[in-house]
Amino acid sequence: MSYTATVAEERQREHFDAMADHYEAHYSDPLSQRYRNEFIDAPMLDGIDLQGKRVLEAMCGSGQTTAFLKARGAEVVGLDISENSIASFRRNWPECEAVQASLLSTGLETGSFDCIVVTGGLHHLHPNMHEGIAEAARLLKPGGTLCCFEPHTGSIANLFRKIWYRLDPIFEDNEHAIDLDEIGRRHAAQFAYTKIHYFGNVALMLVLNSMVLRIPLALKRIYAPFVMAIERALSIFHSRRFSCVVVFQLRKK
Numbered sequence: 001m002s003y004t005a006t007v008a009e010e011r012q013r014e015h016f017d018a019m020a021d022h023y024e025a026h027y028s029d030p031l032s033q034r035y036r037n038e039f040i041d042a043p044m045l046d047g048i049d050l051q052g053k054r055v056l057e058a059m060c061g062s063g064q065t066t067a068f069l070k071a072r073g074a075e076v077v078g079l080d081i082s083e084n085s086i087a088s089f090r091r092n093w094p095e096c097e098a099v100q101a102s103l104l105s106t107g108l109e110t111g112s113f114d115c116i117v118v119t120g121g122l123h124h125l126h127p128n129m130h131e132g133i134a135e136a137a138r139l140l141k142p143g144g145t146l147c148c149f150e151p152h153t154g155s156i157a158n159l160f161r162k163i164w165y166r167l168d169p170i171f172e173d174n175e176h177a178i179d180l181d182e183i184g185r186r187h188a189a190q191f192a193y194t195k196i197h198y199f200g201n202v203a204l205m206l207v208l209n210s211m212v213l214r215i216p217l218a219l220k221r222i223y224a225p226f227v228m229a230i231e232r233a234l235s236i237f238h239s240r241r242f243s244c245v246v247v248f249q250l251r252k253k
Contacts, residue, residue, distance in 0.1 A: 003105040005081065008174040012124050013081050015172055016061075020084040024062050026211035031224040033064065035207045039231065040119065041068040043197045044147050044247040050074040053114035056139060058103050059121030062088035066096065069117065077113075079106060103132040111141050118148045126174045130186050137190040137252055146191065146250040151177040152198075157244040170212060180248065191250035200244030203231035 005013065016023065026032065051073035057065055060078035062085060069076050077097045078089040086100040101107055103118075103125065116136045125132045136146045151161060158177045165171045184193060205213065206227050210220045240246075 003102060003107070005102055006104070006128055008125070008127065008172070009081060009102055009104070011172050011174070013083075016082045017084045019170075020062075020082065020088060022211060024088060025217065027208070028062060028064055029217060029220075031220060032208050032210070033067070034224075035203060035228065036064060036119075037068055038228075039199060039203070040149050040247060041065055043195075043199070044117070044119075044149055044249070045069075045072070045115075046195065048115060048145055048147070048249070050115065054112065056108070056113045056116045058106075058116055058118045058136070059124070060089050061085045063092045063096070065117055065119050066093050070096075074115070077108075079103065079108075103135055104128055106135060106139065108139055110138050113139050114141055114144050116140060116144070116146045118146070118150075120149055122148055122150050123175055123178050124172070126176050129178065130183075133183065133187055133250075134190070137187065140252045142252055144252045145194070146252070147247070148250075149245065149247045151244065152240070152246040153177045153179045154240050155198075155243055156241060157200075168212075180246065183250075187250070189253070191252055193248060194251045195247075195249040197247045198238045198240050198243035198245075199235060199247070200238075201231050201234050203228045204244050 050069060053074055055069050055074040056077050056079055057063065057069065058079045060080050063078055066076050077099065078086065078093065079099045079101055080086045080089065081102045083100060086098050090098045116139060122129050122132065140146065151158065161177060165175055180196065207220065207224050
């Protein structure tokens with residue numbers, strides 16, 4: 001049976017198709033990759049053995065997490081609803097399988113993955129985010145792990161984010177921070193949290209999100225090492241309330 005994308009998905013697909021090149025320039029540059037490796041990918045996948053494991057990089061874009069996964073021995077499959085993004089993934093990672101499909105209905109085999117990674121994608125799925133998590137549960141083997149990086153509710157940063165999302169046309173109307181407590185309740189029969197790690201301050205904004213802040217890449221190269229050092233120093237203050245984002249692991253029961 002063919003899948004019909006939701007209205008929100010269609011808008012997100014058009015949105016990312018339109019800004020794919022600009023997104024690639026800002027989120028795949030060496031400084032953003034350095035931030036991802038240290039502050040996102042390492043804690044998000046901490047403690048998970050990826051050697052020889054089949055990993056779905058869901059909502060993969062052009063494959064910003066792929067190098068990290070492959071370096072740890074994973075067999076990576078990229079999945080994205082955007083035609084432009086999945087074409088970029090294929091160019092960057094021709095040795096990897098690439099699937100253009102929605103996380104809400106992947107068409108992939110049940111229980112075919114050891115791990116699923118979603119880097120900043122779940123909050124684009126509202127109001128159907130929970131269906132995406134249920135599809136991830138279907139795809140995972142028992143004991144497999146769903147690993148995610150997302151903006152979260154319950155933080156001071158999210159109070160400002162709500163206003164920002166409404167005013168800035170770079171965001172779509174359906175984008176909202178995720179509620180970890182709600183995910184835990186809604187998917188208790190399928191998953192249990194094995195890790196929750198809050199982080200993100202000045203380098204998250206000025207290095208990783210340079211596109212959102214319209215910062216020229218040339219300027220970013222000047223200040224990035226300094227602000228990443230500040231982020232490390234401020235990490236001792238990170239908590240649910242005093243952080244911008246979260247990485248978490250959900251183990252399939």
